[in-house]
Amino acid sequence: MLPATLSNVLTSAGLDPHQSGDAIVVESAHFTLTFTWDEWLRAQATWVGELSASDYVRSIVAINSAHDARATPKMMLDAPTGLTTVLKADKGQLQAFAVEALPIGDGLSEAQLAGFVAAAFDGAIDLTREFHALYPERSPQERGSMLNIKLVDASPSQTVTPVRVANWFMDQGVEEVPYDAASGRISFELGDTPVDVILDDPELLKIQAVVVADRDVEATEVLHLCNRANLDSDHSTIFMRSDGDDVDFVAMVAVPIRAGLNDFQLSQALHDGVVGVVGQVRAVINQLH
Structure with a gap:
């Protein structure tokens, strides 16, 4: 259909x-x-x-x-x-x-x-x-x-809210889901990789992992790695961001949610999103090493 x-x-x-x-x-x-x-x-x-x-x-x-x-x-x-x-x-x-x-x-x-x-x-x-x-x-x-x-616009039952996202994490066995209302973020770590679920935009569900480069990098090499990683990834987008003297690698999954997601779709978005950003940012970091 x-x-x-x-x-x-x-x-x-x-x-x-x-x-x-x-x-x-x-x-x-x-x-x-x-x-x-x-x-x-x-x-x-x-x-x-x-x-x-x-x-x-x-x-x-x-x-x-x-x-x-x-x-x-x-x-x-x-x-x-x-x-x-x-x-x-x-x-x-x-x-x-x-x-x-x-x-x-x-x-x-x-x-x-x-x-x-x-x-x-x-x-x-x-x-x-x-x-x-x-x-x-x-x-x-x-x-x-x-x-x-x-x-x-999404119906109330399909609107992506912090409560629905937190409930999904609790269903996965996460006992405490810290939500910062000021930034609209649920933040946690998977292994040693920090992950944010960002709920500051009613039209986009964003899941991101940010890792600081642990050595000097050559920009063209990194951007080429990011392009190759984006071709290989089903869901995630990775890019390089300068942060003062540091270089961050940002992997993100962004899902359009204006019309909402039901529970099955939200579970799929969160699962594939978290796995996608963590896997992608780790893969790029490993290639640099």
């Missing part, structure tokens, strides 16, 4: 979706938006502008800045022939992507799908703006598609 309902939501929003294998695709002047699903629904926006190996460093610097500025979307660079092949040869085509994702749980409502489509469209526009600013001569000059979609 999900493909049919998603197609109806896209069509009602004034878009022209079509089926491509197991995916649903929407073409725009500036990007292609591809929806796929397994346990999560994903929307991948691909910028239409042409990029080459010589654009790689400049582009990953811009992507890192975008990740530091806002929680979504997850942006990455890859290559149709393989990123390693293109970078080693120092020639070949690259592509810029942005990804949004939502846990499906036991099924998504039409309101949840509408909210996700809006978030995916916003993410695609953010990707377009980033790369248009970098390479205006490669970006189409015509206006992009307009989205006409009705958004519905």
